[in-house]
Amino acid sequence: MDTGDRCDRAECGAQALVRAQFAAGPLFFCGHHWREVAESATRAALFVVNEQEVPAESSMLPVA
Numbered sequence: 504m505d506t507g508d509r510c511d512r513a514e515c516g517a518q519a520l521v522r523a524q525f526a527a528g529p530l531f532f533c534g535h536h537w538r539e540v541a542e543s544a545t546r547a548a549l550f551v552v553n554e555q556e557v558p559a560e561s562s563m564l565p566v567a
């Protein structure tokens with residue numbers, strides 16, 4: 504997931520912090536919309552990548 508991913512809720516457009524991978528494909532959620540669906544989506548998804556707790560930058564080591 505990169506910072507270009509946006510929440511899949513049409514009216515939202517916030518940066519996506521959670522990616523839920525379903526058999527039919529991934530869905531992206533901002534933190535707000537993820538809370539609305541987290542319980543059922545976690546059960547239904549193949550896996551969930553939640554970057555709300557860990558900033559994406561932490562996994563990128565400086566080149567220098």
Ligand SMILES: [Zn+2]
Nearest residue numbers: 510515533536
């Ligand atoms: Zn949203």
